[in-house]
Amino acid sequence: MKAEDIAAVAEYEHDPLGYACDAFRWGYGELKDYTGPRAWQADAFSRIGAHLQDPDTRHKPLRIAVASGHGIGKSAFIGMAISWAMSTCDDCRVVVTANTENQLRTKTWPEIAKWSRLSLTREWWNVPAMSIYSAEPGRDKSWRADAIAWSENNTEAFAGLHNKGKRIVLVMDEAAAIADKVWEVSEGALTDEDTEIIWLAFGNPTRNTGRFRECFRRYRHLWQTLQIDSRTVEGTNKEYLNELVATHGEDSDIVKIRVRGQFPSQSVKQFISSKDVDAAFGRHLDSRAYSFAPKILTLDNAWEGDDEGVIGLRQGLHFRILATFAKNDNDIDIAQKLAALEDEHEADAVFVDAGYGTGVVSAGKTMKRAWRLVWFAGESADPGCLNKRAEMWKLCRDWLKEGGSIEPDQVLADELAAPETVSRLDGKIQIESKKDMKARGLPSPNRADSLVLSFAFPVRAKDRGGRPIGGRQAFAVMDD
Numbered sequence: 001m002k003a004e005d006i007a008a009v010a011e012y013e014h015d016p017l018g019y020a021c022d023a024f025r026w027g028y029g030e031l032k033d034y035t036g037p038r039a040w041q042a043d044a045f046s047r048i049g050a051h052l053q054d055p056d057t058r059h060k061p062l063r064i065a066v067a068s069g070h071g072i073g074k075s076a077f078i079g080m081a082i083s084w085a086m087s088t089c090d091d092c093r094v095v096v097t098a099n100t101e102n103q104l105r106t107k108t109w110p111e112i113a114k115w116s117r118l119s120l121t122r123e124w125w126n127v128p129a130m131s132i133y134s135a136e137p138g139r140d141k142s143w144r145a146d147a148i149a150w151s152e153n154n155t156e157a158f159a160g161l162h163n164k165g166k167r168i169v170l171v172m173d174e175a176a177a178i179a180d181k182v183w184e185v186s187e188g189a190l191t192d193e194d195t196e197i198i199w200l201a202f203g204n205p206t207r208n209t210g211r212f213r214e215c216f217r218r219y220r221h222l223w224q225t226l227q228i229d230s231r232t233v234e235g236t237n238k239e240y241l242n243e244l245v246a247t248h249g250e251d252s253d254i255v256k257i258r259v260r261g262q263f264p265s266q267s268v269k270q271f272i273s274s275k276d277v278d279a280a281f282g283r284h285l286d287s288r289a290y291s292f293a294p295k296i297l298t299l300d301n302a303w304e305g306d307d308e309g310v311i312g313l314r315q316g317l318h319f320r321i322l323a324t325f326a327k328n329d330n331d332i333d334i335a336q337k338l339a340a341l342e343d344e345h346e347a348d349a350v351f352v353d354a355g356y357g358t359g360v361v362s363a364g365k366t367m368k369r370a371w372r373l374v375w376f377a378g379e380s381a382d383p384g385c386l387n388k389r390a391e392m393w394k395l396c397r398d399w400l401k402e403g404g405s406i407e408p409d410q411v412l413a414d415e416l417a418a419p420e421t422v423s424r425l426d427g428k429i430q431i432e433s434k435k436d437m438k439a440r441g442l443p444s445p446n447r448a449d450s451l452v453l454s455f456a457f458p459v460r461a462k463d464r465g466g467r468p469i470g471g472r473q474a475f476a477v478m479d480d
Contacts, residue, residue: 009121012088014052017045019084023120030118038234040066040226041077047224048081052196061190061197063223065175065215067205068261069230071237074202075108078171079115081200082145086132087121089167089196094132094145097170099177101149105130108173109147145169150182161189167196175203175212180442183211205256205263208274209417210442213263218410227261269420271393271431276400277417283405290316294348294461298453299338300446301356302327307443311338312450313345317399319451320407331359339367349459353449374456386430388456393419393431395455406451415448 012019020037027035037045044064051062068074078096086092096112098104113127125132126140133144161168170186172178190197203212205227215223230236241259248254253264266273293316302309302325311323322341328334338360342350352361354373364371376389385391396404396416406412419437422430434444 009087012084014049014058014088016048016081016084017042018049019088020045020080023083023087024080024115024118025120030114034235037077037080038073040228040233041073041080044077044226045081045084048198058196059194061199063199063201063215064226065201065212065223066226066228067203067212067216067263068226068228069236069241069257069259070204071230071235072228072233073235075111075173076115078108078173078200078202079112082112082132082169082171083115083119083121085167085169085198086143086145087119087124091139091142091163092145092167092169093142093161093163094169094171095161096145096147097150097172097178097182098147099150099174103174104147104149112145112147150178161186162192163195164192165194168192168198170199172199172201172212173203175201176205176207176210177203178212179440180211204258205261207267208263208265208270209267209414214414216263218414229260231259267420270417271419271421272397272400272416274417276397277406277413280400280404280406281413282408283403285318285403285405290318292316292461294459295345296454296459297322297338297342297345297347297350298450299334299350299352299357299360300449300453301334301353301360302446308446309334310446310450311341312447312454313341313347314451314454317403318405319454321409321412321447321450324447331363335360335363335367335369338371339364339369342369346462348462349457351453351456353453372457374453384428386424386428389433389452390429390431392452392455394429396452399455409447412447412451415443415445416451418442418445418448 009019009023012022017037020041025031036042044066047064048062051057051060066074082094082096085094096104096108098108109130113132116122116125116127116132124135126135130147131144133140134142136143161170168190170190186199190199201212201215201223205213207213211219216225216227231238231241244259245255253266256262256264265275295313295315298310298312298314300310300312307327309325309328310321312319312321322345323337325334325337338350338352341347350364350369350371351374352371354375358373361371361373374388374392376387376392378388380387380391382391382394385394400416406416419431422432424430438444
């Protein structure tokens with residue numbers, strides 16, 4: 001590297017927009033039809049520059065999430081951003097991941113390599129497949145960018161992303177499909193002090209659940225967000241985009257995702273819509289709307305060490321969580337807690353998930369408790385459902401649509417909207433298993449299942465001095 005070249009590039013250390021404008025030969029060769037970064041790209045570069053130029057924010061993590069329609073040039077932005085990040089900071093470390101290895105290998109990385117090749121600093125780098133590293137002898141390990149396919153079962157690459165006192169850049173492409181576990185591990189790793197930390201997430205907003213979605217909702221206070229309509233971007237195929245709108249409608253999910261950069265009302269496989277959950281979340285009901293209905297107490301016991309046990313109570317259209325607790329192998333202790341709540345609330349029925357609740361029910365029998373085990377894999381009373389799990393989730397979905405109310409609990413709301421359906425040739429409803437949800441990086445939906453359990457069997461309110469109350473939401477515990 002020539003000293004004068006290093007000095008010239010160093011001027012752009014905290015000015016990525018300036019670098020993007022000056023480090024590439026706009027109007028020539030492969031860039032002959034372009035005059036510089038697109039408007040949204042310039043905006044994003046300016047955000048990075050403003051963050052780094054301010055001493056108060058420079059060493060705080062910068063998170064930028066971009067949800068967009070098709071064809072806006074996000075891969076080009078990633079390529080320019082990485083070229084800037086590596087060229088203006090010694091021993092910069094970059095990790096790029098995407099939803100699949102094929103996406104990384106065939107789409108994301110070729111674009112990154114292209115912009116490294118087009119940069120005025122191209123001679124500074126070796127660019128083999130799936131990596132870029134310094135051509136300076138002895139610095140190939142410390143000054144580099146790597147493409148790494150994500151895996152919730154192998155997160156060491158993300159957990160080990162440290163570069164104290166230097167610069168770290170983490171890029172997620174097609175971020176909507178990256179497992180929540182990878183997001184969580186990445187967030188925990190980007191904690192180095194006195195370090196420039198930049199986290200960029202890009203994607204078409206294909207799913208209405210998951211961490212990418214929550215960048216724009218629950219975690220919006222942590223992320224700078226951009227939602228970009230492809231029709232507003234220079235160089236996009238306006239004729240095709242307008243055709244999509246004319247065919248499907250401005251408010252269709254296809255147009256929201258592919259054109260407007262908006263999240264869909266409901267993901268393709270999502271069983272319970274976020275719209276219905278949001279409507280139930282914190283919905284206020286007068287007690288007279290449910291006080292007549294039976295009280296159904298439920299227990300979803302913890303499966304593994306990181307799961308939580310949950311005791312819930314549903315009365316008609318109202319549901320609330322009474323207790324949560326860490327995994328506890330002492331069945332007698334849990335049974336005592338459940339019995340105390342049964343007495344306190346005068347529950348008309350108690351349903352327990354049979355998966356890890358058989359011991360609790362056995363302990364309850366010694367206490368003269370008539371609790372009922374629910375086998376999620378058991379036979380469904382609804383011929384349109386594969387099993388009991390599908391039947392209960394279907395009834396829960398109907399309950400939400402009919403005006404069900406859940407108290408403010410973001411974890412519960414997220415869990416209700418998380419499960420996806422499994423396609424079947426026979427048309428029966430099948431809900432993905434907890435195991436499959438964990439494979440997507442999602443936690444076990446214990447709080448949601450505590451609500452779902454309340455629909456296991458018909459229940460009728462006990463006679464407490466008056467006649468039993470019937471109706472759609474007020475059933476009696478029926479004999480098998």
